[in-house]
Amino acid sequence: MCSGILLSGTTPLYMSEMSLPVISPRDLKTYQIVKTSTEYVYKSTHAPTGSSVFIKLLALAERNERERQTVLSDVEYVSRRRSERLLEIVGIFRTSNTIGIVTEWMPNESLHSLIYQRDLYPLLPLSICIRILTDVADGLSFLHNQHPPIMLQRMKPCNILLDAQYRAKLSDFWLSDLQKVNFSMDHEENASVNYLSPQRLQKHGPTTADDMYSLGIIFHETLSRKQPFQENNPLKLVTEITRGIRPQPNIDIILKVTSLQHSQRTNLSQLTHLCWHQNPNMRPTAAECLSRLYNIQETFSKEEIECEIDTLYKGKERAVQQSQTRIMEFDIRYLDEGWLTKSDKSRTQSVPEESTDVDSLGPGTMKEKRSASLPVSSFKTNIHVPTTCPEQRAARNYGVSQIHRNAADYFSCPHLIWSINYVQTLKRNRETILNRVTEGHLNQLIDTMRSKSVLSREDSENINAERTLKTRTRKCLETCSEKGEDASKMFLDSLCSRNVIHMHSRNPA
Numbered sequence: 001m002c003s004g005i006l007l008s009g010t011t012p013l014y015m016s017e018m019s020l021p022v023i024s025p026r027d028l029k030t031y032q033i034v035k036t037s038t039e040y041v042y043k044s045t046h047a048p049t050g051s052s053v054f055i056k057l058l059a060l061a062e063r064n065e066r067e068r069q070t071v072l073s074d075v076e077y078v079s080r081r082r083s084e085r086l087l088e089i090v091g092i093f094r095t096s097n098t099i100g101i102v103t104e105w106m107p108n109e110s111l112h113s114l115i116y117q118r119d120l121y122p123l124l125p126l127s128i129c130i131r132i133l134t135d136v137a138d139g140l141s142f143l144h145n146q147h148p149p150i151m152l153q154r155m156k157p158c159n160i161l162l163d164a165q166y167r168a169k170l171s172d173f174w175l176s177d178l179q180k181v182n183f184s185m186d187h188e189e190n191a192s193v194n195y196l197s198p199q200r201l202q203k204h205g206p207t208t209a210d211d212m213y214s215l216g217i218i219f220h221e222t223l224s225r226k227q228p229f230q231e232n233n234p235l236k237l238v239t240e241i242t243r244g245i246r247p248q249p250n251i252d253i254i255l256k257v258t259s260l261q262h263s264q265r266t267n268l269s270q271l272t273h274l275c276w277h278q279n280p281n282m283r284p285t286a287a288e289c290l291s292r293l294y295n296i297q298e299t300f301s302k303e304e305i306e307c308e309i310d311t312l313y314k315g316k317e318r319a320v321q322q323s324q325t326r327i328m329e330f331d332i333r334y335l336d337e338g339w340l341t342k343s344d345k346s347r348t349q350s351v352p353e354e355s356t357d358v359d360s361l362g363p364g365t366m367k368e369k370r371s372a373s374l375p376v377s378s379f380k381t382n383i384h385v386p387t388t389c390p391e392q393r394a395a396r397n398y399g400v401s402q403i404h405r406n407a408a409d410y411f412s413c414p415h416l417i418w419s420i421n422y423v424q425t426l427k428r429n430r431e432t433i434l435n436r437v438t439e440g441h442l443n444q445l446i447d448t449m450r451s452k453s454v455l456s457r458e459d460s461e462n463i464n465a466e467r468t469l470k471t472r473t474r475k476c477l478e479t480c481s482e483k484g485e486d487a488s489k490m491f492l493d494s495l496c497s498r499n500v501i502h503m504h505s506r507n508p509a
Contacts, residue, residue: 020079021091023102028055029467030439036109043105045439046090050464050472052105052443053090060099068099075101078174081146085139087161087171106169107447108162111218115157115225120319125308126258127300128166129222134293135168136160136215140286143173144208151206155214156195157221164447166309194228198242199280209280215289216275219268220247224254244278264296313448317497416501422488423481429501430477436500437473445494446476454487455479 028044042055060068072092079089093100108114111132114121136155143150152159152173159172193201197213200206217228228247229237251272255265271292277283284292416429426433437445446463449455455463459479466472480487495501 020076020089023091023093025095028053028102031055032439036113044102045464046102047467049090050461050466051090052107054103054105055093055100056103057093057098057100072099075174078150081142081150083139083142084167085135085142085169086173087169089174101174103171105443106161107164107444108166110158110162111160111168111222112157114162114166115222118225120316121312122315123311124225125311126223126260127297127305127308128312130293130297130300131305132160132162132166132168133215133219133222134290134297136170136218137286137290137293139168139170140208140211140215141290143170144211144286149208151208152211152214153200153206154192154195155211155218156192157218160218164451166312193234193237193241196241197276197280198244198278201238201242207280208286209283212275212283212286212289213277213280215286216272216283217247219272219275220251220254223251223258224249246276260296261299264299267292268296314497321498416492422485422492426477426481426488426492430474433477433495433501434470434473437469437495438500439469441495441498441500442469442473442476444498445491448494449487449490452490454483454490 023046027047029047030045032043033040034043042057044053044055045051046053058071060071063071075089075092082088087106088104090102090104093102114124114128114132140152140155143152150173152170154172155170159170161169161171163169195214195217197210200210221228224247226247229241229245231248232240232245251269252265255269258265260268271284271289274282274284275289416425416432419425419428446455446460450457450460463472463475463479466475476491480491492501
């Protein structure tokens, strides 16, 4: 068997036997290539639910049919294990030449983006870090308590995804046992070594203690906002880790400048050292780790956490407004495994590097710094825009088009006319708003209003059930108007904060 998730002797399931829905191109309404902190990823809208989703292609071209069915059986197996701390699997994407996994969309990308996108997050609140790490321990505890245990094996910040409230969910757990440990002279390959335990580096069989080691490394990386082992020689790193070398600076130095009380700093320091202990028998279980982290998290009030989240929102929105938006839309017919070329190495590192995959899509585009790791799943390859179309015309032939709006044109926003209150202002300027709101604006607005309990789950489902962007926006307008002043104000304030629209002073019409 390729995978160790399934019990020995289990027969692979075939598509007709799976309970997961098979999702075809006609079940997906829109297709975009979206830039995250680590890579360009595929985003779509699931027509039956109206919700945004990831499309994660699997590199299975070189595997035989039985091996492919084993992969799908693993996905089916883990999809039945439901937890708030695990990314939800919506279904299997299947065409004549493509197999992929469709999962829920996470609007705040990954822990990697929170750590390294300093333009969006110049300050990283300790309370949010602790809550995210607690969520990760919670997800691991759930997976490790399955029978047999499910192990991530290569847990790292880019597969810890963040929802609208910066709550963490684990990703890529469905393919854990299919990810091979490879060592090479290539820097990108060696970057994944950062998160592997000494036992895995010595090619021992995987255990839950290996995930706990990875968690200890992630503790240090999150609190220091620094890539682990950055100063170490990558060619000697495997030997150094197996001999007991751990990330620097010392975790006690990092914690000394935090607001934690001395006892809590000591607790977190001890926990980190235990997680990455050389002896796997000394490492705590995920449940023990969760208990200790939860005690630390309780030192922060809910009000404090909510205030910090609001600060993150505002800072991120300001940064996004100042940057140019690039959205690439593509024809689903050209989404296939041919984009996963053999020449691409496994993208797993945290160090930002120059992007060369997508800059060739159009002349004059600026090179961007990025990490090559993906918050999406692949085996030996990354998922990217085809490099075989260096010009915009060629890109269009591949079903890819780039929408690159001039910043001045984009932000020359219409001014709404203030009426007697927010509800009436919303109604009076309905057509102007309908012509300005984009898919991204609407999705972010719905996520925000859901997170603040202004919209209920039923409200968002009713909005997303509409077939077009304009009808969804109109439904959202009507819903906010019906809910009154607070909802209408939040709708307008959100669009104003994103420079989608401006409002004249509040003089009665």
